[in-house]
Amino acid sequence: MRRANEYFRTGLLLVSATVLAVACGSDEAEPSGAPTGAEPAATSSSQSGPEEAESAEVEPAPTSPSETAEPAVEKVGVVFVGHGEPSSYADGDVAITFPDGRALGPFAASLGVPLAAQSTEWAAAYDEIATAMTYIFGDLNENEVLHEMMLSPVGDVPPFFTWEAFRAQLVEIYASFGDHSPHSELIAEHVAGLDLDVEGVEIDTYLAYLDAVPRIPDVMFEIGDDYDRLVVVPMLLASSTHTQEVAEQVEQSAQEGAEIIVVDPFYEVPFMRDRVAAAVVATADRLRGLLPADTSDSEVGVLLVAHGTPYVPPEPAFGWQEGEIFSHLTFIEDKFHDTLAAAFPFAVKTGRMNYAEPSIEVSLAEFEADGIKHVLVVPSAFPTAAMHTMWDVAEPTVGRAITPDEGIVVHTRDSGMTVYYSAEGYADFEQGRQEFRAGLEYLAESGVREVLGLAADESTT
DSSP: OEESSOTTOOTTOOOOOOTTOOOOOOOOOOOOSOOTTOOOOOOOOTTSOHHHHHHHOOOOOOOOHHHHSOOOOEEEEEEEEEOOOOSSTGGGGSOOBOTTSOBSOOOOGGGTOOGGGTTSHHHHHHHHHHHHHHHHSOSTTOSSOOOOOSBTTTSSBOTTOOHHHHHHHHHHHHHHTTTOOOHHHHHHHHHHTOOOOOTTEEEEEEEEESSSSSBHHHHHHHHTTSOSEEEEEEOOSSSSHHHHHHHHHHHHHSOTTOEEEEOOOGGGSHHHHHHHHHHHHHHHHHHHTTSOTTOOGGGEEEEEEEOOOSOOOSSGGGTOOTTSOOOSHHHHHHHHHHHHHTTOSSEEEEEESSSSSSBHHHHHHHHHHTTOOEEEEEESSOSSOOHIIIIITHHHHHSSOOOGGGOEEEEEOTTSOEEEEESSOTTSSHHHHHHHHHHHHHHHHHHHHHHHTOOOOGGGO
16 A cells, blocks of 8 residues: 655645635546557549549458457546544444454543443544543653553543543533534535546545444445555545554555555645635635624634644654654644635634644634634634534534534624634535535545556646
8 A cells, every 4th residue: 555645745746726726627638639650541632543543442451359449447446534423422322343243443441431332433532532631631640651541540541531421521512413413424425426537447436434434444345356446535634643544444454455545635735725725715705794894804803723633743843752643733734724824814813623722712812802803713624514613613612502504603702702603614515615526536536547657637737
């Protein structure tokens, strides 16, 4: 298995368009002209007599089967991998078994999760968040051993973060938005709406999730040995723990001998990064439409909400130590937001959903201290409505859960500052949807060309 491009390697990437550029068409150029070295066609002179013309006729040469056969069509499978999340609380409480009989996990056994629950989505989520907490709180039990996956005082997981408390919080959160997350369904709609076209190639698409069913091993089992070449498109932002997880699961579950390309994540591919940027700016423009007509630019702020992570790039300059978990996510989010800031005539700040500073609450308080009267809260990390947009961003922004069908919610804080927010993701409305899908098509088609050794499509330059 190989990755289409290493971190920040351009490889099959083309020169980036500007943040607000409209995607160029991606139609393949039609072949023109006859093959070089072809013999000119025989012609007859109008001055020749009947006998001469007749004698000039040449019997057609017999053709071989290879000359008349249709050109071979290459066949490539493309697997999109979305983040995914359980559609309801109950969905996350179901033990998962893969087609080959293996159970998911086990997860969080050292944290007291019952054996019967160690193969559920919620156990996987609990394990993931508890691990992050051992990096956030450091050596909580002060025994000079970092990142111990047990509850304090034995380990470094805060004592309040028990399995029972985690489950109770999930029940409350899911209930707050009607016990339904549309995230996985919306991702499936995006993938189903793609039109992948590489000349001479038959492309079949599949969808797997990291945190929902079907997972990567499910889809790889379904694919079997149907393809000699596969392209995997992680629907993720940056090189992180999640992209590492995708690569590991693909390698472990793919058919032996298949050539596999894992395409770079969104922010690391200039064309896709620009599509996401255009969708985020369009999202802000939708919110901006509700500002009072007499509002000046100096009274408006934009809060770009990122995901965040406690993990840092694998370099000592960031405080990383050998053997620790690492991620480029926060570093790349900041650079992406620096680019986005140039698209707005307003003050722009970053707020992180969790795990890293600055938090949403802190950034909103800074806007208040600066005298900003209106803040457009724009999630830059989430293409669709999900638990993150409906609760994790909504609650600190407007003080409650929000569902997508509420549209844009206008909320005035105690300070008098007004915030504008929607639980929809940047790809949940028409312009954002077009940008997002154009980017996904580019990633997939570029991966197909790469795995087949074809030239890159230059129509996107």
